[in-house]
Amino acid sequence: MNLSVNYAGVTFKNPITVASGTFGSGVEYSEFVDLNRLGAVTTKGVADRPWEGNPTPRIAETYGGMLNAVGLQNPGIDVFVERDIPFLKQYDTGIIVNVCGHSEEEYVNVVERLNDVDVDMLEINVSCPNVKEGGIAFGTDPKQLNHVTKLVKSHSNKPVIMKLSPNVTDIAEMARAAEDGGADGISLINTITGMKIDVDRRKFVLANQTGGLSGPAIHPVAVRMVYQASHAVKIPIIGMGGVMNAYDALELILAGATMVSVGTANFINPNATVEIIDGIEEYMKKNGVDDINDLIGAVE
Amino acid sequence: MSKSLVEGTIVSNEPISSDCYSMFISAADIANAAVPGQFINVYINDGSKLLPRPISICEIVDDKVRIVFRAVGGGTKELATYKAGEVVRVMGPLGNGYPLEQDKSYMLIGGGIGIPPLLELSKRLKGDINIVLGYRDEIFLADEFAKYGKVYIASEDGKTGVKGNVIDAINEYDLSADIIYSCGPTPMLRGLKAYGSEHNIKTYLSLEERMACGIGACLGCVTKSTDVDSHSHVNNKRVCKDGPVFEASEVDL
Ligand SMILES: Cc1cc2nc3c(=O)[nH]c(=O)nc-3n(C[C@H](O)[C@H](O)[C@H](O)COP(=O)(O)OP(=O)(O)OC[C@H]3O[C@@H](n4cnc5c(N)ncnc54)[C@H](O)[C@@H]3O)c2cc1C
Numbered sequence A: 001m002n003l004s005v006n007y008a009g010v011t012f013k014n015p016i017t018v019a020s021g022t023f024g025s026g027v028e029y030s031e032f033v034d035l036n037r038l039g040a041v042t043t044k045g046v047a048d049r050p051w052e053g054n055p056t057p058r059i060a061e062t063y064g065g066m067l068n069a070v071g072l073q074n075p076g077i078d079v080f081v082e083r084d085i086p087f088l089k090q091y092d093t094g095i096i097v098n099v100c101g102h103s104e105e106e107y108v109n110v111v112e113r114l115n116d117v118d119v120d121m122l123e124i125n126v127s128c129p130n131v132k133e134g135g136i137a138f139g140t141d142p143k144q145l146n147h148v149t150k151l152v153k154s155h156s157n158k159p160v161i162m163k164l165s166p167n168v169t170d171i172a173e174m175a176r177a178a179e180d181g182g183a184d185g186i187s188l189i190n191t192i193t194g195m196k197i198d199v200d201r202r203k204f205v206l207a208n209q210t211g212g213l214s215g216p217a218i219h220p221v222a223v224r225m226v227y228q229a230s231h232a233v234k235i236p237i238i239g240m241g242g243v244m245n246a247y248d249a250l251e252l253i254l255a256g257a258t259m260v261s262v263g264t265a266n267f268i269n270p271n272a273t274v275e276i277i278d279g280i281e282e283y284m285k286k287n288g289v290d291d292i293n294d295l296i297g298a299v300e
Numbered sequence B: 001m002s003k004s005l006v007e008g009t010i011v012s013n014e015p016i017s018s019d020c021y022s023m024f025i026s027a028a029d030i031a032n033a034a035v036p037g038q039f040i041n042v043y044i045n046d047g048s049k050l051l052p053r054p055i056s057i058c059e060i061v062d063d064k065v066r067i068v069f070r071a072v073g074g075g076t077k078e079l080a081t082y083k084a085g086e087v088v089r090v091m092g093p094l095g096n097g098y099p100l101e102q103d104k105s106y107m108l109i110g111g112g113i114g115i116p117p118l119l120e121l122s123k124r125l126k127g128d129i130n131i132v133l134g135y136r137d138e139i140f141l142a143d144e145f146a147k148y149g150k151v152y153i154a155s156e157d158g159k160t161g162v163k164g165n166v167i168d169a170i171n172e173y174d175l176s177a178d179i180i181y182s183c184g185p186t187p188m189l190r191g192l193k194a195y196g197s198e199h200n201i202k203t204y205l206s207l208e209e210r211m212a213c214g215i216g217a218c219l220g221c222v223t224k225s226t227d228v229d230s231h232s233h234v235n236n237k238r239v240c241k242d243g244p245v246f247e248a249s250e251v252d253l
């Protein structure tokens, strides 16, 4: 039985990775999860310098989901390369580095710094809805997305995945804009912008007022968008959004995703990734599927 | 001090006030590794409540962990209904816990639902222990503390002890100590930070923040710190991992 997939020329032992920002660089979760089991670890968004992120509260639970407004706190690329990459290199797993920036120049700084670092792929976050100055404009305007994709591609020697925001009316148009810009793949969905109000106190629950909704509440949106994107472009897709179990992951694969990221589920069950990999294997056995690749986009 | 994720069997779950419950959970791996001031993540069975609830370890008895919680919202109200023999998923021990500085004089200061973690601490300290407990109205756990130190009570309604807050009780009884260990609402901790620095008393505060992962990965639970933090090299220590206990001078409340 084959679980390995080829994504943009890179082979991963299975299609399961973690969603950026929910797993750090794997240090904390390595107490619970054998990182060697994962197809890849996708690391928390990293910028060209340390970012403080937003004030607290940064987290709010919602029915079947959660809002976060962490605001991309990160130690900057230098610490990341010196500390986190050597940690991950101890394991037999792929490394996908998620990159964030407030400006074109900042994206380029990070991407160039990674050119001589041994990682498998870059995932460019153009969709984080939390940072007022940046992200959102690149991620919601197809022209800007196309432009930043070209820019990043021209400065990088690695496969580049553009991570799309769901906060748009036409996801297919965004997928095409990334593909036309030369992206090697796309990943979706990032969080859906939301808001929660404490009725008793008549105040916003998050200090940032708005936050990104993730978790099972957004899963059907993710399935729909992965399906639409996969019909709009030829480049491979990493699907994510509310994956809690193997069936949720398989849904995204059947909708057209080559790989699947598990995010919020890690908070509820630190071992979710490994249970999902086992569950996919079980499903394949039960249904006589020899190759996971036969399931990609196989919905009828 | 490694962390475990276990299916703990509930040994007992009983009300100790109109809205506070005392639950013993059989979880040997956690009990054996835990120190006072650490907490556990309690996973609620109702799947619509996604995130684990962080609850302090109140006591460690053999292979059992005791938690005392107030039923305030959906998660803790559900927790209140769990019966002996049922199983609850818990992860722990989490966070750093109180540093035990032995053979000194202490004030253990708790406010409201910040009182429980001080119980295990009071059992482990050797020295002169004064325990100052602040309540809104209903008193809980105070009799159990009396076994390990001298208890002083403040209540907002004035029905028990000094009318007012914990600082009013400290002043009323003219208490002092080498070290303050505290846990409670932020305004109380802010007051104790100022009190400790004014009286030159080393003060430990146990903080609360909204959490998701509980293990230091998501960066949801940070607090403004005076030094640069080890994770992002900004001034954001993680309450779940670098805390929940901080020396007062470490944090900007
Ligand atoms: C380190 C730590 C130790 C704690 N120890 C105790 C304890 O020993 N006993 C006790 O009764 N309570 C304790 N709390 C508070 C407890 O976590 C909350 O009361 C509980 O999460 C409320 O959940 P709920 O579903 O009933 O409320 P809801 O308001 O419905 O919860 C909604 C969301 O907000 C979070 N939340 C709500 N209130 C708090 C809070 N005060 N702190 C952090 N998150 C909150 C919940 O975890 C959940 O994600 C502690 C909190 C922290 C951070």
Ligand SMILES: Cc1cc2nc3c(=O)[nH]c(=O)nc-3n(C[C@H](O)[C@H](O)[C@H](O)COP(=O)(O)O)c2cc1C
Pocket (backbone or CB within 6 Å): A019, A020, A021, A022, A044, A045, A068, A070, A072, A098, A125, A128, A163, A189, A190, A191, A213, A214, A215, A216, A218, A240, A241, A242, A243, A261, A262, A263, A264, A265, B212, B218, B220
């Ligand atoms: C706490 C938290 C932090 C996140 N940080 C990032 C980030 O740094 N970069 C990024 O591209 N996406 C980030 N995301 C979005 C996730 O990677 C993912 O796209 C989204 O949460 C949907 O997946 P899920 O429902 O499985 O969590 C974050 C999500 C959460 C919940």
Ligand code: FES
Pocket (backbone or CB within 6 Å): B210, B211, B212, B213, B214, B215, B216, B217, B218, B219, B220, B221, B222, B238, B239, B240, B241
């Ligand atoms: S709750 Fe995730 S870092 Fe503290």
